[in-house]
Amino acid sequence: MRVAVVTGASQGIGRQTADVLDSLGWALALIDLQTIDIDGYKNAVVFTGDITDEKFVSTTATESLKKFGRIDALVNNAGISNIAPALKTSAETYRKVLEVNLVAPFLLAKAFGEIMLNVSSGSIVNVSSVAGLQGVADRSAYNASKHGLIGLTRTLAVEWGARGVRVNAVCPGWVKTEMDHKDQAGGSYTDLDITDHVPMARFARPEDIAQAIVWLCDSSKSGFVNGVALPVDGGWTADGSWQSLKLEQRG
16 A cells, blocks of 8 residues: 655645545545545545644644555645735735745655655655746746745755655646636636647646656656656747747647
8 A cells, every 4th residue: 555645635736636646546645724525535534734834744744654654655735826016025925925835845845754764765746836947927926936846856856865765846837726717816817828828728637737746656657757847837838939939830
């Protein structure tokens, strides 16, 4: 039995990742601020709480180990967005985004990574973003947090790789999730703003991202992949074309 910890597991990418892992026979420790429905899962436990609270994270790690006896993978998926010009982003908001998107993954990596290091085996997958690879206007806090998460990923990969624990990141493009619906409701972008930019001409689906995450979790499939920031973005970060040239290629 393999065991995975997934944060932000009540919806979106986190929920889809949990679904795929469950279908493959993984046991699950699922963490979220919101209630998580585990009806239908074969072997899962839920922890409801704030991942920026170091005591909660430590307790979750202890209880997960006590229940399952091992931890094979940690998926740091939970995150929040903020869309506002830098000059209108308060220090309080900036700090909150960093706490959830960057400090919390560090706390979780420490707590669950130590368990993995003790047995010289494990995989940590941090969910960053294409906004961790490029600048996107009006997202100073979010972009900084996701760039930082890639930096954390690479650093832990260097520190822990020789000790049997791999650390990687996935960098999704725009995904049709509850977060996207909420962000679009603010009027900051439309579907066409995204699909006109992506060479594959669509949003990502949660399962597109989940499959990449699960591949990185599985040491039998990605066992020599370490320190990677993997774009899962339909070609978003590959395309340097100007807009008319992009659209010309679609026939």
